[in-house]
Amino acid sequence: MRIVSVRVRVVSVPDEDLSSAVPGRQSKVRPIVTLRMRTDQGLEGIGIAFVPGGLTRPLAGTMEELAELTVGQDPTRIESVTAKLRQHAATLASSGMFTVALSAIDSALWDIRGKEAGQPLWKLLGGVRQRVPAYASGQMHRGVSNNDLACVAKWILARGFRYMKLHLALGDTVSPEQEVERARLVREIVGTHIKLGCDINERWSVGQAIAVGRRLEEVGLFWLEDPTRGDDYAGLARITQALPTPVMAGENNWGVTPFRLMLEAGSVDIAMIDLMHVGGISTWIKIAALADAFNVPVVSHIMPEFQAQLVAAVPNGLMAEHKEWTWNLFDGVPEIVDGDFVLSERPGHGLSFSPAFEHLT
Numbered sequence: 001m002r003i004v005s006v007r008v009r010v011v012s013v014p015d016e017d018l019s020s021a022v023p024g025r026q027s028k029v030r031p032i033v034t035l036r037m038r039t040d041q042g043l044e045g046i047g048i049a050f051v052p053g054g055l056t057r058p059l060a061g062t063m064e065e066l067a068e069l070t071v072g073q074d075p076t077r078i079e080s081v082t083a084k085l086r087q088h089a090a091t092l093a094s095s096g097m098f099t100v101a102l103s104a105i106d107s108a109l110w111d112i113r114g115k116e117a118g119q120p121l122w123k124l125l126g127g128v129r130q131r132v133p134a135y136a137s138g139q140m141h142r143g144v145s146n147n148d149l150a151c152v153a154k155w156i157l158a159r160g161f162r163y164m165k166l167h168l169a170l171g172d173t174v175s176p177e178q179e180v181e182r183a184r185l186v187r188e189i190v191g192t193h194i195k196l197g198c199d200i201n202e203r204w205s206v207g208q209a210i211a212v213g214r215r216l217e218e219v220g221l222f223w224l225e226d227p228t229r230g231d232d233y234a235g236l237a238r239i240t241q242a243l244p245t246p247v248m249a250g251e252n253n254w255g256v257t258p259f260r261l262m263l264e265a266g267s268v269d270i271a272m273i274d275l276m277h278v279g280g281i282s283t284w285i286k287i288a289a290l291a292d293a294f295n296v297p298v299v300s301h302i303m304p305e306f307q308a309q310l311v312a313a314v315p316n317g318l319m320a321e322h323k324e325w326t327w328n329l330f331d332g333v334p335e336i337v338d339g340d341f342v343l344s345e346r347p348g349h350g351l352s353f354s355p356a357f358e359h360l361t
Protein backbone atom coordinates (compact mmCIF):
# COMPACT_ATOMS: atom_id res chain seq x y z
CA MET A 1 0.00 0.00 0.00
CA ARG A 2 1.19 3.53 -0.78
CA ILE A 3 0.17 7.00 0.31
CA VAL A 4 -1.05 8.85 -2.78
CA SER A 5 -2.20 12.20 -1.39
CA VAL A 6 -2.30 14.35 1.70
CA ARG A 7 -4.40 17.42 2.44
CA VAL A 8 -3.86 19.90 5.26
CA ARG A 9 -6.47 22.56 6.06
CA VAL A 10 -7.24 24.99 8.87
CA VAL A 11 -10.86 25.01 10.01
CA SER A 12 -12.63 27.07 12.67
CA VAL A 13 -14.47 24.78 15.03
CA PRO A 14 -16.97 26.09 17.58
CA ASP A 15 -16.11 24.62 20.94
CA GLU A 16 -19.27 23.49 22.65
CA ASP A 17 -17.49 21.78 25.48
CA LEU A 18 -19.68 21.00 28.46
CA SER A 19 -17.91 23.71 30.41
CA SER A 20 -19.50 26.31 28.13
CA ALA A 21 -22.63 25.87 30.27
CA VAL A 22 -20.72 27.16 33.27
CA PRO A 23 -21.53 30.72 34.40
CA GLY A 24 -19.15 33.28 32.93
CA ARG A 25 -17.46 30.96 30.44
CA GLN A 26 -17.47 32.21 26.87
CA SER A 27 -17.77 29.61 24.14
CA LYS A 28 -14.82 29.70 21.76
CA VAL A 29 -14.05 29.05 18.14
CA ARG A 30 -10.82 27.11 17.82
CA PRO A 31 -8.61 27.01 14.72
CA ILE A 32 -7.86 23.32 14.13
CA VAL A 33 -5.38 21.96 11.58
CA THR A 34 -6.82 18.90 9.86
CA LEU A 35 -5.01 16.22 7.89
CA ARG A 36 -6.44 13.72 5.43
CA MET A 37 -4.15 11.06 4.05
CA ARG A 38 -5.28 8.78 1.20
CA THR A 39 -3.83 5.53 -0.05
CA ASP A 40 -3.83 3.73 -3.40
CA GLN A 41 -6.17 1.16 -1.85
CA GLY A 42 -8.83 3.75 -1.15
CA LEU A 43 -8.25 3.99 2.61
CA GLU A 44 -8.21 7.36 4.31
CA GLY A 45 -6.52 8.25 7.58
CA ILE A 46 -7.29 11.42 9.49
CA GLY A 47 -5.52 13.41 12.16
CA ILE A 48 -5.73 16.84 13.72
CA ALA A 49 -3.54 19.17 15.75
CA PHE A 50 -3.91 22.62 17.22
CA VAL A 51 -2.21 25.13 19.45
CA PRO A 52 -4.35 26.47 22.28
CA GLY A 53 -2.98 29.99 21.72
CA GLY A 54 -1.78 31.35 18.35
CA LEU A 55 0.76 29.92 15.87
CA THR A 56 -1.82 28.02 13.82
CA ARG A 57 -0.33 29.02 10.45
CA PRO A 58 3.20 27.83 11.29
CA LEU A 59 1.68 24.58 12.56
CA ALA A 60 -0.27 24.10 9.32
CA GLY A 61 2.86 24.91 7.29
CA THR A 62 4.97 22.45 9.27
CA MET A 63 2.34 19.73 8.94
CA GLU A 64 1.98 20.29 5.22
CA GLU A 65 5.73 20.12 4.58
CA LEU A 66 6.03 16.91 6.61
CA ALA A 67 2.88 15.29 5.21
CA GLU A 68 4.08 15.84 1.62
CA LEU A 69 7.17 13.75 2.45
CA THR A 70 4.95 10.76 3.22
CA VAL A 71 3.54 10.54 -0.32
CA GLY A 72 4.75 7.35 -2.00
CA GLN A 73 5.54 5.63 1.29
CA ASP A 74 3.89 2.54 2.79
CA PRO A 75 1.54 3.86 5.55
CA THR A 76 1.63 0.56 7.45
CA ARG A 77 5.38 1.00 8.11
CA ILE A 78 4.71 3.74 10.61
CA GLU A 79 8.10 3.86 12.33
CA SER A 80 9.83 4.00 8.95
CA VAL A 81 7.65 6.93 7.82
CA THR A 82 8.10 8.90 11.04
CA ALA A 83 11.87 8.22 11.10
CA LYS A 84 12.09 9.96 7.73
CA LEU A 85 10.17 12.95 9.11
CA ARG A 86 12.42 13.17 12.16
CA GLN A 87 15.43 13.11 9.87
CA HIS A 88 13.92 15.96 7.87
CA ALA A 89 13.40 18.05 11.04
CA ALA A 90 16.98 17.36 12.14
CA THR A 91 17.75 19.23 15.37
CA LEU A 92 14.10 20.30 15.82
CA ALA A 93 12.85 16.71 15.90
CA SER A 94 12.27 16.29 19.62
CA SER A 95 9.71 18.93 20.63
CA GLY A 96 7.64 21.95 19.70
CA MET A 97 5.92 22.57 16.38
CA PHE A 98 7.48 19.51 14.75
CA THR A 99 6.16 17.16 17.41
CA VAL A 100 2.64 18.61 17.35
CA ALA A 101 2.53 18.34 13.54
CA LEU A 102 3.97 14.82 13.70
CA SER A 103 1.22 13.76 16.10
CA ALA A 104 -1.46 14.36 13.44
CA ILE A 105 0.53 12.45 10.81
CA ASP A 106 1.24 9.52 13.14
CA SER A 107 -2.45 9.44 14.11
CA ALA A 108 -3.51 9.36 10.44
CA LEU A 109 -1.08 6.48 9.80
CA TRP A 110 -2.56 4.53 12.72
CA ASP A 111 -6.06 5.24 11.42
CA ILE A 112 -5.08 3.63 8.11
CA ARG A 113 -3.47 0.70 9.95
CA GLY A 114 -6.69 0.14 11.90
CA LYS A 115 -8.84 0.38 8.80
CA GLU A 116 -6.58 -2.06 6.94
CA ALA A 117 -6.90 -4.51 9.85
CA GLY A 118 -10.65 -3.86 10.19
CA GLN A 119 -10.15 -3.14 13.89
CA PRO A 120 -10.66 -0.19 16.22
CA LEU A 121 -7.41 1.08 17.70
CA TRP A 122 -8.35 0.20 21.27
CA LYS A 123 -8.42 -3.43 20.14
CA LEU A 124 -5.49 -3.34 17.72
CA LEU A 125 -3.19 -1.74 20.32
CA GLY A 126 -3.93 -4.15 23.14
CA GLY A 127 -7.67 -4.36 23.65
CA VAL A 128 -7.70 -4.44 27.45
CA ARG A 129 -11.20 -2.92 27.78
CA GLN A 130 -13.92 -1.30 25.68
CA ARG A 131 -14.85 1.43 28.15
CA VAL A 132 -12.80 3.74 30.34
CA PRO A 133 -13.82 6.24 33.04
CA ALA A 134 -14.19 9.79 31.74
CA TYR A 135 -13.28 12.51 34.16
CA ALA A 136 -15.21 15.77 33.92
CA SER A 137 -12.75 18.60 33.48
CA GLY A 138 -12.87 22.35 33.13
CA GLN A 139 -16.29 23.04 34.62
CA MET A 140 -15.11 23.68 38.18
CA HIS A 141 -12.42 26.09 37.03
CA ARG A 142 -10.87 28.56 39.43
CA GLY A 143 -12.79 31.37 37.71
CA VAL A 144 -16.12 29.97 38.98
CA SER A 145 -17.18 31.60 42.24
CA ASN A 146 -17.80 29.49 45.33
CA ASN A 147 -21.46 30.51 45.06
CA ASP A 148 -21.77 29.04 41.57
CA LEU A 149 -19.66 26.00 42.37
CA ALA A 150 -22.46 24.00 44.02
CA CYS A 151 -24.67 24.38 40.99
CA VAL A 152 -21.83 23.40 38.62
CA ALA A 153 -20.93 20.33 40.68
CA LYS A 154 -24.56 19.16 40.68
CA TRP A 155 -24.73 19.76 36.96
CA ILE A 156 -21.71 17.45 36.41
CA LEU A 157 -23.19 14.81 38.73
CA ALA A 158 -26.49 14.91 36.83
CA ARG A 159 -24.57 13.95 33.68
CA GLY A 160 -23.42 10.73 35.30
CA PHE A 161 -19.74 11.46 35.77
CA ARG A 162 -18.09 9.48 38.60
CA TYR A 163 -14.70 11.12 38.14
CA MET A 164 -14.29 14.90 38.13
CA LYS A 165 -11.82 17.61 38.99
CA LEU A 166 -11.70 21.13 40.27
CA HIS A 167 -8.96 23.70 39.90
CA LEU A 168 -7.21 25.15 42.91
CA ALA A 169 -4.34 27.65 43.28
CA LEU A 170 -6.97 30.33 43.43
CA GLY A 171 -5.10 33.61 43.71
CA ASP A 172 -1.71 35.25 43.50
CA THR A 173 -1.14 34.63 47.20
CA VAL A 174 -1.76 31.14 48.50
CA SER A 175 -4.34 30.93 51.26
CA PRO A 176 -4.48 27.34 52.45
CA GLU A 177 -7.79 28.05 54.20
CA GLN A 178 -9.47 29.22 50.97
CA GLU A 179 -8.08 26.29 49.00
CA VAL A 180 -9.28 23.74 51.52
CA GLU A 181 -12.64 25.44 51.95
CA ARG A 182 -13.33 25.24 48.22
CA ALA A 183 -12.31 21.59 47.97
CA ARG A 184 -14.40 20.75 51.03
CA LEU A 185 -17.40 22.53 49.50
CA VAL A 186 -17.18 20.35 46.37
CA ARG A 187 -16.66 17.17 48.38
CA GLU A 188 -19.77 17.88 50.47
CA ILE A 189 -21.88 18.31 47.34
CA VAL A 190 -20.61 15.35 45.31
CA GLY A 191 -20.27 12.84 48.16
CA THR A 192 -17.46 10.51 49.12
CA HIS A 193 -18.09 7.98 46.35
CA ILE A 194 -16.95 10.39 43.62
CA LYS A 195 -13.32 10.25 42.48
CA LEU A 196 -12.37 13.90 42.89
CA GLY A 197 -9.14 15.34 41.51
CA CYS A 198 -7.58 18.73 41.74
CA ASP A 199 -5.48 20.57 39.11
CA ILE A 200 -2.96 23.23 40.20
CA ASN A 201 -1.61 23.95 36.67
CA GLU A 202 1.97 24.20 38.01
CA ARG A 203 1.15 27.29 40.12
CA TRP A 204 2.55 26.25 43.49
CA SER A 205 6.10 26.04 44.80
CA VAL A 206 7.20 22.66 46.14
CA GLY A 207 6.80 23.92 49.70
CA GLN A 208 3.31 25.29 49.07
CA ALA A 209 2.25 22.06 47.39
CA ILE A 210 3.36 20.00 50.38
CA ALA A 211 1.83 22.38 52.94
CA VAL A 212 -1.54 22.81 51.21
CA GLY A 213 -1.53 19.21 49.99
CA ARG A 214 -1.32 17.99 53.59
CA ARG A 215 -4.33 20.09 54.54
CA LEU A 216 -6.25 18.79 51.53
CA GLU A 217 -5.86 15.22 52.78
CA GLU A 218 -9.10 15.59 54.75
CA VAL A 219 -10.98 16.04 51.44
CA GLY A 220 -9.77 12.69 50.13
CA LEU A 221 -8.51 13.61 46.64
CA PHE A 222 -8.12 10.86 44.05
CA TRP A 223 -5.31 12.84 42.42
CA LEU A 224 -3.37 16.10 42.67
CA GLU A 225 -2.43 17.32 39.19
CA ASP A 226 0.60 19.45 38.25
CA PRO A 227 1.19 20.80 41.76
CA THR A 228 4.44 22.49 40.67
CA ARG A 229 6.55 23.01 37.55
CA GLY A 230 6.42 19.93 35.35
CA ASP A 231 10.14 19.97 34.61
CA ASP A 232 11.10 20.03 38.29
CA TYR A 233 11.43 16.26 38.57
CA ALA A 234 13.15 16.38 41.96
CA GLY A 235 10.59 18.85 43.34
CA LEU A 236 7.69 16.71 42.14
CA ALA A 237 9.36 13.70 43.75
CA ARG A 238 9.51 15.53 47.09
CA ILE A 239 5.78 16.29 46.84
CA THR A 240 4.99 12.71 45.83
CA GLN A 241 6.94 11.36 48.79
CA ALA A 242 5.40 13.82 51.25
CA LEU A 243 1.73 13.26 50.34
CA PRO A 244 -0.43 10.15 50.42
CA THR A 245 -2.57 11.77 47.67
CA PRO A 246 -1.45 10.45 44.25
CA VAL A 247 0.46 13.11 42.30
CA MET A 248 -0.15 13.30 38.55
CA ALA A 249 1.93 15.17 35.95
CA GLY A 250 3.26 14.88 32.41
CA GLU A 251 0.81 16.76 30.17
CA ASN A 252 3.54 19.15 29.04
CA ASN A 253 6.22 16.50 28.48
CA TRP A 254 7.65 16.29 24.97
CA GLY A 255 8.22 12.69 23.90
CA VAL A 256 9.58 9.75 25.88
CA THR A 257 12.65 11.20 27.60
CA PRO A 258 10.94 13.53 30.12
CA PHE A 259 8.74 10.60 31.19
CA ARG A 260 11.82 8.44 31.72
CA LEU A 261 13.39 11.15 33.87
CA MET A 262 10.13 11.65 35.79
CA LEU A 263 9.65 7.94 36.41
CA GLU A 264 13.27 7.33 37.39
CA ALA A 265 13.08 10.24 39.84
CA GLY A 266 9.83 8.93 41.39
CA SER A 267 8.16 12.25 40.49
CA VAL A 268 4.65 10.92 39.88
CA ASP A 269 2.12 8.34 41.01
CA ILE A 270 0.14 8.80 37.77
CA ALA A 271 1.57 9.82 34.37
CA MET A 272 -0.52 12.12 32.18
CA ILE A 273 0.13 11.88 28.45
CA ASP A 274 -0.82 14.46 25.80
CA LEU A 275 -1.09 13.02 22.29
CA MET A 276 0.12 16.20 20.57
CA HIS A 277 3.01 16.86 22.94
CA VAL A 278 4.42 13.36 22.64
CA GLY A 279 4.18 13.25 18.84
CA GLY A 280 1.34 10.79 18.27
CA ILE A 281 0.08 7.32 19.05
CA SER A 282 3.36 5.43 18.48
CA THR A 283 5.12 7.39 21.22
CA TRP A 284 2.03 7.45 23.47
CA ILE A 285 2.03 3.65 23.58
CA LYS A 286 5.77 3.51 24.30
CA ILE A 287 5.33 5.91 27.23
CA ALA A 288 2.44 3.86 28.60
CA ALA A 289 4.63 0.74 28.49
CA LEU A 290 7.49 2.59 30.17
CA ALA A 291 5.14 3.79 32.92
CA ASP A 292 3.81 0.26 33.36
CA ALA A 293 7.35 -0.96 33.98
CA PHE A 294 7.46 1.54 36.85
CA ASN A 295 4.04 0.36 38.15
CA VAL A 296 2.55 3.75 37.25
CA PRO A 297 -0.91 4.14 35.64
CA VAL A 298 -1.53 6.53 32.73
CA VAL A 299 -4.21 9.11 31.96
CA SER A 300 -4.83 11.08 28.77
CA HIS A 301 -4.83 14.88 28.51
CA ILE A 302 -7.63 16.48 26.36
CA MET A 303 -8.69 15.02 22.93
CA PRO A 304 -10.60 11.98 24.24
CA GLU A 305 -11.97 11.31 20.75
CA PHE A 306 -8.48 9.98 19.95
CA GLN A 307 -7.00 9.10 23.32
CA ALA A 308 -9.80 7.23 25.12
CA GLN A 309 -8.97 4.36 22.76
CA LEU A 310 -5.34 4.43 23.88
CA VAL A 311 -6.23 4.39 27.58
CA ALA A 312 -8.53 1.44 26.83
CA ALA A 313 -5.81 -0.40 24.94
CA VAL A 314 -3.13 -0.54 27.64
CA PRO A 315 -3.11 -2.50 30.92
CA ASN A 316 -2.25 0.53 33.05
CA GLY A 317 -4.87 2.90 31.54
CA LEU A 318 -6.67 4.63 34.42
CA MET A 319 -9.06 7.26 33.00
CA ALA A 320 -9.38 9.76 30.14
CA GLU A 321 -9.94 13.50 30.48
CA HIS A 322 -13.30 14.57 29.11
CA LYS A 323 -13.06 17.63 26.82
CA GLU A 324 -15.31 18.30 23.86
CA TRP A 325 -13.19 21.09 22.40
CA THR A 326 -13.06 19.57 18.91
CA TRP A 327 -16.13 17.33 18.95
CA ASN A 328 -18.13 19.45 16.49
CA LEU A 329 -15.57 18.53 13.88
CA PHE A 330 -16.37 14.82 14.01
CA ASP A 331 -18.95 12.14 13.63
CA GLY A 332 -18.29 9.04 15.70
CA VAL A 333 -16.92 10.49 18.95
CA PRO A 334 -17.08 8.02 21.86
CA GLU A 335 -20.40 7.59 23.59
CA ILE A 336 -20.54 8.42 27.28
CA VAL A 337 -22.50 5.92 29.34
CA ASP A 338 -22.66 6.14 33.16
CA GLY A 339 -19.57 8.34 33.14
CA ASP A 340 -17.50 6.03 30.93
CA PHE A 341 -16.30 6.52 27.38
CA VAL A 342 -17.68 3.53 25.51
CA LEU A 343 -15.66 2.75 22.42
CA SER A 344 -17.06 1.60 19.13
CA GLU A 345 -16.18 -1.34 16.89
CA ARG A 346 -15.53 1.00 13.95
CA PRO A 347 -12.01 0.53 12.54
CA GLY A 348 -9.17 2.97 13.20
CA HIS A 349 -10.16 6.01 15.22
CA GLY A 350 -13.80 5.35 14.33
CA LEU A 351 -14.05 9.04 13.41
CA SER A 352 -14.98 10.92 10.26
CA PHE A 353 -15.26 14.64 9.63
CA SER A 354 -18.85 15.73 10.16
CA PRO A 355 -20.91 16.86 7.14
CA ALA A 356 -20.56 20.51 8.22
CA PHE A 357 -16.77 20.26 7.86
CA GLU A 358 -16.47 17.58 5.17
CA HIS A 359 -15.95 20.07 2.33
CA LEU A 360 -13.63 22.28 4.38
CA THR A 361 -11.14 19.60 5.42
Ligand SMILES: [Mg+2]
Binds near residue numbers: 199201225
Ligand atom coordinates in the same frame (compact mmCIF):
# COMPACT_ATOMS: atom_id res chain seq x y z
MG1 LIG B 1 -3.99 19.72 33.73
